[in-house]
Structures are given as C-alpha cells and as structure tokens.
Amino acid sequence: MSADRVLQADVGIVGAGPAGMAAANVLAAAGLRVVVLDEGHRAGGQIFRQLPVGSHNAGAIAEPPSHHHGHALLATFDQSRVTLRCGASVWDARPGRLWFEQDGASWLLRCRHIVLAPGAYDRCIPFPGWTLPGVLTAGALQVMVRGFGIVPGKRAIVAGSGPLLLPTVTALLSAGVHVVAALEASSRWRALRALPGVLGNGARLSEAFWYARQLLKAGVRLRWGWTIFGCEGDGRVQRAIIGKVDRSGRPRRETAQTVDVDVVGAGFGLVPSIELGLHLGCTSRWHEGGAGHALVVDAEQRTSVENVFAAGEICGIGGAEVAMAEGHLAAHAVLHAVRGTAVPVAVRKKARRERGAADAMLRAFAPLPGLHELAQADTVVCRCEDVTLATAQAAAALYGSSLRAIKVGCRAGMGPCQARICGPSLQALAGREPTRAMDLPVVQVPLKAVRSETIVNAPPA
Amino acid sequence: MTNTRIPGLGERPPVEFTFASRSVVAQAGDSIAMALWATCDLTLRQSSRDGAPRGVLCNMGICYECLVVVDGVTVRACTTLVRAGMHVELGGKP
Amino acid sequence: MAETADLIVVGGGIIGCAAVQHLAQLLPRSTRMVLCDRGAIAGATSGSCMGHLMVTPDDAQEYAFTARSVQLWRELNERHGGFDYNPTGALYLADDAADIELFAVLRQQFIDCGDRADILDAKQLRELEPGLAFDLPGALFYPGDGVVLPMLACRAMLQEARLHNPNVSVRPNCAIFGVRRAHGRVLGVDTAMGPIDAPIVVNATGVWAPDLAEMAGQPRLPIYPRAGNLAITGHHVTPIKTQLLEVSYIRFAHGTAKVDPTRTDDLGGHAVNMQPQTNGGCLIGSTRQFRGMDRTLNRELLHRSLLRAQRYAPGLAAAPIVRTWVGLRPFSIDKHPLIGPWPGLEGMWIAAGHEGLGISLAPITGLLLAQQIAGVKTAIDHRPYLPARFAP
Ligand SMILES: Cc1cc2nc3c(=O)[nH]c(=O)nc-3n(C[C@H](O)[C@H](O)[C@H](O)COP(=O)(O)OP(=O)(O)OC[C@H]3O[C@@H](n4cnc5c(N)ncnc54)[C@H](O)[C@@H]3O)c2cc1C
Ligand SMILES: Cc1cc2nc3c(=O)[nH]c(=O)nc-3n(C[C@H](O)[C@H](O)[C@H](O)COP(=O)(O)OP(=O)(O)OC[C@H]3O[C@@H](n4cnc5c(N)ncnc54)[C@H](O)[C@@H]3O)c2cc1C
Ligand code: FES
Numbered sequence: 001m002s003a004d005r006v007l008q009a010d011v012g013i014v015g016a017g018p019a020g021m022a023a024a025n026v027l028a029a030a031g032l033r034v035v036v037l038d039e040g041h042r043a044g045g046q047i048f049r050q051l052p053v054g055s056h057n058a059g060a061i062a063e064p065p066s067h068h069h070g071h072a073l074l075a076t077f078d079q080s081r082v083t084l085r086c087g088a089s090v091w092d093a094r095p096g097r098l099w100f101e102q103d104g105a106s107w108l109l110r111c112r113h114i115v116l117a118p119g120a121y122d123r124c125i126p127f128p129g130w131t132l133p134g135v136l137t138a139g140a141l142q143v144m145v146r147g148f149g150i151v152p153g154k155r156a157i158v159a160g161s162g163p164l165l166l167p168t169v170t171a172l173l174s175a176g177v178h179v180v181a182a183l184e185a186s187s188r189w190r191a192l193r194a195l196p197g198v199l200g201n202g203a204r205l206s207e208a209f210w211y212a213r214q215l216l217k218a219g220v221r222l223r224w225g226w227t228i229f230g231c232e233g234d235g236r237v238q239r240a241i242i243g244k245v246d247r248s249g250r251p252r253r254e255t256a257q258t259v260d261v262d263v264v265g266a267g268f269g270l271v272p273s274i275e276l277g278l279h280l281g282c283t284s285r286w287h288e289g290g291a292g293h294a295l296v297v298d299a300e301q302r303t304s305v306e307n308v309f310a311a312g313e314i315c316g317i318g319g320a321e322v323a324m325a326e327g328h329l330a331a332h333a334v335l336h337a338v339r340g341t342a343v344p345v346a347v348r349k350k351a352r353r354e355r356g357a358a359d360a361m362l363r364a365f366a367p368l369p370g371l372h373e374l375a376q377a378d379t380v381v382c383r384c385e386d387v388t389l390a391t392a393q394a395a396a397a398l399y400g401s402s403l404r405a406i407k408v409g410c411r412a413g414m415g416p417c418q419a420r421i422c423g424p425s426l427q428a429l430a431g432r433e434p435t436r437a438m439d440l441p442v443v444q445v446p447l448k449a450v451r452s453e454t455i456v457n458a459p460p461a
Numbered sequence: 462m463t464n465t466r467i468p469g470l471g472e473r474p475p476v477e478f479t480f481a482s483r484s485v486v487a488q489a490g491d492s493i494a495m496a497l498w499a500t501c502d503l504t505l506r507q508s509s510r511d512g513a514p515r516g517v518l519c520n521m522g523i524c525y526e527c528l529v530v531v532d533g534v535t536v537r538a539c540t541t542l543v544r545a546g547m548h549v550e551l552g553g554k555p
Numbered sequence: 556m557a558e559t560a561d562l563i564v565v566g567g568g569i570i571g572c573a574a575v576q577h578l579a580q581l582l583p584r585s586t587r588m589v590l591c592d593r594g595a596i597a598g599a600t601s602g603s604c605m606g607h608l609m610v611t612p613d614d615a616q617e618y619a620f621t622a623r624s625v626q627l628w629r630e631l632n633e634r635h636g637g638f639d640y641n642p643t644g645a646l647y648l649a650d651d652a653a654d655i656e657l658f659a660v661l662r663q664q665f666i667d668c669g670d671r672a673d674i675l676d677a678k679q680l681r682e683l684e685p686g687l688a689f690d691l692p693g694a695l696f697y698p699g700d701g702v703v704l705p706m707l708a709c710r711a712m713l714q715e716a717r718l719h720n721p722n723v724s725v726r727p728n729c730a731i732f733g734v735r736r737a738h739g740r741v742l743g744v745d746t747a748m749g750p751i752d753a754p755i756v757v758n759a760t761g762v763w764a765p766d767l768a769e770m771a772g773q774p775r776l777p778i779y780p781r782a783g784n785l786a787i788t789g790h791h792v793t794p795i796k797t798q799l800l801e802v803s804y805i806r807f808a809h810g811t812a813k814v815d816p817t818r819t820d821d822l823g824g825h826a827v828n829m830q831p832q833t834n835g836g837c838l839i840g841s842t843r844q845f846r847g848m849d850r851t852l853n854r855e856l857l858h859r860s861l862l863r864a865q866r867y868a869p870g871l872a873a874a875p876i877v878r879t880w881v882g883l884r885p886f887s888i889d890k891h892p893l894i895g896p897w898p899g900l901e902g903m904w905i906a907a908g909h910e911g912l913g914i915s916l917a918p919i920t921g922l923l924l925a926q927q928i929a930g931v932k933t934a935i936d937h938r939p940y941l942p943a944r945f946a947p
Pocket of ligand 2: 565566567568569570571591592593594595596597598599600601602603604605606607608609729730731732759760761762763767782783784785840841881882883884885906907908909910911912913914915916
C-alpha cells in the first residue's frame with residue numbers, strides 16, 4: 001500500500017519560503033527534478049505569505065517595497081516545473097530521504113540532495129497572562145492578516161523586540177485595527193548598532209523608511225525601551241499592562257500602566273528552525289549574543305553532512321534578502337555537486353554581503369536578559385505541560401540546570417511542541433545566566449507530531 | 462460579531478462545518494483556527510492540568526496550542542483547512 | 556583538602572534516589588550523605604522508561620519483593636504525591652483464545668500468593684475499557700498495580716530524605732571518575748567537583764554499574780544494557796484508562812528462557828505495554844534488544860510495537876505521536892538485581908541491575924540496602940539479591 005507513496009527527485013527542498021523557492025527556481029531551470037515540501041498551504045513562507053486561492057490582495061493589505069522580490073519569486077516558482085507538496089509535514093529524515101505526512105497519509109521522498117530551508121519561528125518570553133486567548137506571537141498576527149485576510153481585533157498592542165515588530169504593526173493597520181501601542185524593548189541607542197547593516201544596504205534602508213512612513217501616517221509611535229508586563233481578562237485578553245524596561249530589559253514596575261485591548265502580539269525575535277538539521281546530524285553553532293543555535297554551513301551553504309545544504313533562517317536569522325541570496329547560492333552548490341559547474345562568484349558574494357548586514361541587525365536586537373524577569377512565580381512557562389516558573393526553578397535547583405534536567409524535573413518541554421516555545425528561554429528563566437549558550441535540544445522522530453499509523457506505514461528507505 | 466474579514470480581498474466559496482455542535486460558515490481555504498477567529502471563537506482547547514482556555518499562539522504549526530478534535534482525531538487548527546461537514550470539538554480535557 | 560562525608564551514593568536515578576531516601580530514614584540525622592550524578596537527576600534510564608508499578612507473582616519471594624515495593628510506593632504517594640501516582644490496576648490482554656489459557660495460570664499464581672485477580676469476559680472488558688478492539692476475547696484484571704511518573708518521583712524521594720536528614724547533598728553534573736581505596740577498603744571518590752573522602756560508596760549507576768566497579772579495581776559486574784523503544788502520544792487522546800499489557804509480556808519480559816546479552820546479532824522482540832498518563836496521553840512500549848549502549852531508535856521494532864498497540868486499541872492509529880526514544884534497561888545476567896555489599900572491597904555497596912522493573916522495585920531496593928547498611932533486620936529476605944553471588 002505504501003509503494004505508490006514514494007516520490008523521486010534529484011533535489012528535495014524543505015520549505016517554500018524565499019530560501020526554498022529561490023533554490024528551487026534555479027535548480028528547476030537547470031533541468032533537475034525538484035520536489036518542495038511545505039507544511040503551509042501555499043508557497044511563500046513566512047514573509048511572502050499568500051492569501052488562500054480565490055482571494056487577491058489588490059492593495060488592501062499594505063506591502064513594503066521588498067515584496068516585489070517576493071512576487072517575482074512566486075511568479076517564477078509557479079511557472080517552474082517544481083513539484084510543490086503543501087500541507088506536508090516532514091517528520092523523519094536521513095541523507096537522501098525525507099519522510100512526510102500529508103492529509104494523514106505517510107509519504108517518502110527519495111532524493112540525492114536535500115536543501116533545508118525550514119525558516120524560523122517567533123521567540124517567546126513568558127509574561128503573566130500570556131496564555132490567554134487573544135495573546136499571540138507577532139508572527140501569528142501577520143499570518144492572520146496576510147495569509148488569511150482576517151481582522152485580528154479592534155484594539156491591539158504589539159510588543160517585543162527586533163525588526164519584525166514593524167511588519168506586524170503594518171499588517172494590523174491594514175486590517176483596520178487600532179494599534180494602541182507598539183513597544184520595542186531595546187533602547188533607541190542600542191538599536192543604533194543595527195545602523196551599519198542598514199546604511200550599507202540600500203534595500204534595507206528604503207524598507208526602514210517605508211515602515212517609518214506607515215507608522216507615521218497612522219499616528220503610531222514606536223516606544224523604545226517599553227514592553228508588555230502582563231495581560232488580564234476573563235477567558236480572553238481584555239487588558240494589557242505595559243511599562244518601561246531598563247537597559248538590560250528589566251521591568252521598571254513603577255512605570256506600569258493598563259490599557260484596554262482585545263488582541264496582543266508579542267515577539268522577541270526569531271528562533272531558527274534547526275530541528276531537521278540536527279536530526280540529520282548537521283553541525284550547529286551558538287550565536288554569541290544569545291540569539292540561538294543555527295546550522296553551520298560553508299561558504300557555499302553546505303552543511304557538515306554530505307549532500308545536505310541549508311539556506312535562510314536555519315543558518316541564522318537574517319530576513320528575506322539573506323534567505324533568497326542563500327537559497328540561490330545553495331542551488332548553485334547543488335549544481336556544482338551534480339554537474340561540476342562552478343559556483344558564480346557574484347552569487348557567493350551577494351549571499352555573504354546580505355548575511356553580514358543581517359548579523360549587524362541581529363546583534364542590535366539580541367535578547368535582553370532582563371526580560372526574563374517579566375514572568376512571576378505562578379506564570380506558566382511551558383504551555384504544553386502547564387509548568388509554572390516556580391516549578392521549573394525548583395526542578396533546576398534539584399535536578400540540574402541543563403535543559404534535560406529541567407525537562408525530567410518538571411516535564412517542561414515534553415509536550416507536543418517539544419520545547420520549541422519554552423525551550424529557548426527555559427534555562428535563562430530557571431536560573432542560569434541568560435547570556436550563556438543554552439543546551440542544544442535533543443531531537444527525536446517524529447520531528448512534527450504525526451499519526452501513529454503514519455509512522456507504522458512509513459515507506460521503507 | 463460581523464466584519465471580521467478584511468474587505469476587498471474577494472470572497473471564496475462558503476464551507477459549512479460544526480464547532481462544538483454549532484454550525485459555522487467559513488470560506489474555502491480558511492484554516493479551522495482562522496475560520497473560528499472570524500466567528501470570535503478564540504478558545505480552541507483547555508489546558509491539560511487546570512482546564513484554562515487556550516487559543517492560537519503561533520498560527521504556523523509550531524506551538525500546538527490550537528489542538529482541536531476533528532471527527533475524533535486531534536489536529537492543529539491552524540494548519541488544518543476547513544472541510545464541509547467536519548465536526549470540530551474543543552481540544553484538551555474531554 | 557578533600558571534602559569528607561559519611562556516605563556517597565553514585566547515580567541519581569530512581570534507585571539512587573530511593574537509596575538516599577531510606578538511608579536518610581534509617582541512619583542518624585547527623586550522617587553526611589552525598590548523592591552524585593554525572594548528568595541530571597533522573598536523566599538516564601529512570602527518565603527514559605515507563606512507570607508501571609508491577610507486582611509479579613512468579614513465586615512467594617518474588618511476590619513479597621514486588622508487592623512490598625508497590626506498597627511502599629503507595630505510602631510515598633500518601634506522604635508526598637506530586638508524581639502522578641495512579642492506582643489503575645493492570646489489565647493483561649489476550650490476542651486470541653490460546654493466550655486466554657495463560658489467564659488461569661497467572662490468576663492461580665496471584666491466588667497462591669494470597670492475592671487475587673479476576674478473569675473478565677469480552678463484555679466485562681468492554682465495560683471497563685470501551686476503547687479496546689471489539690474482538691478481544693477477554694482479559695485478566697489485577698487490581699494491585701499502578702502507574703507513576705518516575706522522574707518526578709525522584710524529587711519526592713529526595714524531599715523525603717531531606718525531611719529526615721537536612722545534610723543530604725544532591726549534586727547533579729558531578730561525575731565520579733575514580734574510587735580511592737587502600738588495604739581492601741574504600742576511602743572515597745574523585746569527582747568532577749573534587750575528591751570526597753567517605754568510608755561507604757553505593758554504586759547505583761544502572762547500566763554503568765560495571766564501569767564503576769572497574770574504577771574501584773573490581774571485576775566488571777554482569778549487568779548489560781537492554782534497549783527499549785518507546786513512543787508517547789499527545790495529550791487527551793488515549794482510549795485507555797488502565798495500565799495494559801499483553802499477557803504474553805510476562806513470558807517475553809520476565810520469562811526464564813535463556814538470553815545471551817553478549818550476542819551482537821540480537822534482533823530483539825516486543826510485547827505491548829500501554830500506559831495511560833494523567834494528561835490523557837498514552838505511553839507505548841515496549842521492545843527489548845541487546846545491542847550495547849546504542850540509543851538510536853530501532854524503527855523496525857518501534858513500528859512493530861506501534862502496530863501491535865493499534866491491534867488492541869484501534870483508536871491509537873490516528874493518535875498523534877509526539878516523541879519517541881530509547882531507554883537502556885540494566886539487565887543482570889541472572890535476572891535478579893544486585894543489592895548489598897560487594898565482598899571484594901569493604902565499604903563498596905551495590906544497588907543496580909533491575910532490568911525492566913527498576914521503577915517498581917526502587918523503594919524496596921532502597922529499604923533493603925539501607926537496612927543492611929544500618930545493620931538492622933531486613934523487611935524481606937534479602938539474600939537472593941546479594942551481589943556476592945557474582946564475586947570471584
Ligand atoms: C511570521 C513571520 C513574519 C515575518 N515577517 C518578516 C518580514 O516582514 N520581513 C522580513 O524580512 N522577515 C520577516 N520574517 C523573517 C522570515 O523568517 C524571513 O524573512 C524569511 O521568510 C525567511 O525565509 P526562509 O525561506 O528561511 O523561511 P520561511 O519563509 O520561514 O519558510 C520556511 C517554510 O518551511 C516550512 N517548514 C518548516 N519546517 C517544515 C517541516 N518540518 N515540514 C514541512 N515544511 C516545513 C514552513 O511551513 C515555511 O513555509 C518573518 C518571520 C516570521 C516567522
Ligand atoms: C523502555 C523502558 C521501559 C521501562 N518500563 C518500566 C516499567 O514500566 N516499570 C518498571 O518498574 N521499570 C521499568 N523500566 C526499568 C527501569 O526504568 C530501570 O530499571 C530503572 O530506571 C533503573 O534505575 P537506575 O537508577 O538503576 O538507573 P539510572 O536511572 O540509569 O540511573 C543511573 C545513574 O547513574 C549515573 N551515573 C552513571 N555513571 C556515573 C558516574 N561515573 N558518576 C556519576 N553518575 C553516574 C547516570 O548518569 C544515571 O543517572 C523500564 C526501562 C526501560 C528502558
Ligand atoms: S497556533 Fe501554534 S500550532 Fe497552531
């Protein structure tokens with residue numbers, strides 16, 4: 001029964017975001033058979049998210065100038081001979097093999113080469129009331145507006161850190177939401193460190209101006225050095241408590257004020273989605289500054305595992321321009337492996353330039369350790385297992401301060417998200433200095449929760 | 462509540478399903494989570510230990526906060542598209 | 556200058572924690588006791604296993620050993636709780652009529668031990684567990700078994716220890732890499748955090764017990780890792796409420812058939828063991844295979860055991876699996892744990908080798924060890940478990 005659930009390709013790509021699409025376009029144009037797997041329901045990834053088939057954005061939802069790259073990329077992708085499998089969750093892999101679940105069925109993709117482009121997800125920092133319905137990640141609000149055309153609410157607060165707050169605010173504004181406040185935890189001075197990355201880069205500069213103009217038009221002022229202290233409400237969020245933080249991100253409780261809202265978006269940067277890479281055995285590195293673990297790639301996007309390449313956020317948070325440039329480069333590296341053709345120098349240079357600019361940005365918005373003081377003793381830190389901060393701290397004190405110790409000591413990180421949400425802040429919360437490298441998560445199959453019968457019926461390698 | 466969709470994007474064909482035995486009309490291509498958001502149903506599951514209400518957190522299949530039961534099977538509401546006639550129940554504590 | 560202690564327990568798994576608990580209860584309050592683990596407390600086998608508290612009625616000794624231990628679990632729960640103790644009893648399931656014959660045998664064993672077990676027909680079984688397959692011919696229900704979450708139980712044990720003895724020091728991330736000795740006596744240990752002098756060292760290192768013995772200049776103990784693959788579902792999906800196992804599990808897991816742990820070509824086997832979690836998840840096991848310390852998943856064996864679980868509980872087919880992993884059971888060559896002094900080196904004690912019953916047996920192990928160290932009468936006959944049986 002599983003015989004017909006096997007696909008063959010020269011290259012299997014995980015992720016149909018800018019990195020995955022850029023790679024796919026080059027490879028397909030060169031005549032290789034390419035299969036792209038994505039858990040979402042349309043190509044685009046996080047940033048170039050498309051509305052469902054049948055809806056069209058003819059200007060109702062504002063788009064920054066960079067999005068014309070996205071349209072071009074998507075147009076080429078749609079016309080290419082790439083096979084795109086949507087709603088496909090990759091749950092197991094080894095070099096040359098990707099197992100995925102689609103519509104409850106178990107599939108295998110056999111391919112010579114793998115390009116990993118699974119992107120990133122929002123970094124969460126727990127605060128009181130963040131489990132209330134209506135409190136979402138910043139990314140979730142973008143998906144709601146740009147991916148589904150749904151209005152998130154009437155009055156919103158956006159809080160967190162990093163360049164992603166801006167697209168979240170503009171998405172809300174497009175949907176007619178009153179953005180009561182936009183709170184950036186970093187100080188304006190710290191953010192200046194991002195300048196070298198922006199100034200040297202025309203695209204980033206015009207992007208920044210575009211966002212500034214959108215906020216100005218709507219009368220939304222970005223408040224530097226502010227964040228969300230907590231949320232309250234009966235069955236859903238109704239009020240947000242906001243206030244100032246000191247330079248290290250510590251809440252200055254005396255500045256707290258309460259505002260009425262019906263939706264909150266919180267995002268403290270992004271975490272690279274490296275699980276698949278770790279499972280394949282790829283080497284990773286800790287980004288100093290506390291931004292998380294990312295896969296290590298060589299100058300042409302090769303991971304440490306033969307025939308496995310990686311591009312985009314999985315190699316470190318960088319945004320769409322980096323993702324596209326690296327996807328492009330990864331494709332040329334694959335072509336080099338298959339056909340022996342040289343990797344164009346310009347392609348390599350472009351990717352390195354974009355990455356350099358992105359790294360400056362990343363340093364400017366590295367997670368502020370003091371934000372971990374937002375959570376109170378009874379704040380749930382692991383949402384899957386309902387573990388409070390006090391319980392996690394007690395576990396760390398007795399069982400040890402490693403991720404493994406906290407996990408076995410209180411179940412934090414054992415639930416269906418497998419510590420993707422709590423993991424990045426768990427060790428910092430439970431007592432270890434937040435700037436130290438956190439432990440690498442130990443991944444196991446299934447990489448995404450799948451049906452028991454999907455595992456049982458997995459086509460043999 | 463009405464007007465929970467951004468105007469001017471073009472309407473897609475209606476899809477009817479039930480949520481907690483109540484009829485919901487969504488549009489083809491909606492995820493369950495977003496269809497229910499449009500009808501102001503924010504609570505999708507109850508937490509395991511204390512039954513507190515939980516809803517969409519990441520909206521991209523990472524956090525599993527949106528688990529609901531569709532025709533007896535637990536799925537993520539944000540990655541599962543609506544299908545005509547499906548029965549959706551709150552996830553979590555039965 | 557070396558730190559001094561009266562007693563060091565090496566290994567913070569369930570056995571080490573139970574040992575510390577009972578030692579703290581029996582020895583004077585002033586005893587300076589240190590528990591060292593090279594990783595996390597409960598980070599090795601005791602955090603990678605199932606939590607079935609199982610009473611085995613093979614013979615009177617075995618019954619006393621397991622039943623008394625399960626009783627101690629009940630008492631720990633009454634005093635502390637916090638480890639998802641759930642007295643579900645156990646259902647032994649039969650696949651077909653041939654298996655049913657085993658029910659009568661097993662039931663008689665329980666009766667011979669002065670206990671009871673009930674044979675359920677298909678209808679009674681369905682009433683108890685409506686989520687099971689319709690064609691199951693029946694089951695044997697033993698009410699005395701239960702379920703715990705072993706890693707959380709370690710905390711309860713250590714808390715209990717500290718109630719009796721505030722001098723208990725618990726040190727995760729503190730590896731032991733040498734056992735110092737002179738004139739046939741233990742003098743102390745070398746740890747990652749410096750040396751500790753102590754006249755008594757307890758080896759509770761599970762599958763690593765042979766390594767620690769070697770560090771102490773002794774022959775390797777005949778304990779071998781026996782791998783088990785497990786899978787856990789998401790919350791609130793389990794169609795079962797009771798600890799379930801195939802009746803053939805008994806033969807498979809605790810049978811007397813000869814196995815050779817040193818073979819390198821063991822294909823392994825499996826028998827279903829399904830365990831309801833308090834969050835409504837289901838833990839699915841279990842497989843057994845000798846292949847050294849290798850902890851990579853054996854997909855083939857896991858698939859087979861998942862398939863088998865679906866055969867009994869068809870609803871599990873669509874249940875989301877959240878994670879899978881491998882744990883290493885400390886299998887002792889004669890299938891009995893080693894509890895007591897090691898004759899070759901004075902001050903060296905052992906509590907290890909519990910294979911697939913270490914959770915069930917942790918409390919009685921801790922008690923028997925502590926009673927021997929304290930020099931008081933043991934609760935049950937401890938002689939079958941004396942490590943001396945393996946002394947050269
Ligand atoms: C919600 C959100 C909004 C963002 N908005 C902006 C923005 O406005 N501007 C900006 O510059 N950057 C933004 N970013 C940053 C963004 O990550 C990058 O700009 C860009 O999208 C990265 O491209 P990528 O190809 O690396 O990954 P992505 O675009 O994230 O694409 C990865 C794809 O892989 C799929 N995937 C992941 N794991 C699996 C799996 N196991 N099985 C199958 N499919 C899988 C995902 O569904 C996704 O579609 C945003 C990020 C997020 C999370
Ligand atoms: C899949 C599976 C299912 C199971 N199901 C059940 C069940 O349902 N019921 C049941 O009763 N039993 C069950 N068991 C058996 C049970 O888990 C074990 O018997 C028990 O956990 C063994 O505990 P332990 O303390 O001896 O070993 P461990 O938990 O492994 O503890 C030993 C500790 O010693 C430490 N250590 C080792 N060397 C050193 C050193 N040099 N210095 C410092 N520290 C060191 C290790 O880090 C480790 O933490 C199962 C086992 C498996 C694998
Ligand atoms: S909202 Fe996070 S998985 Fe659906």
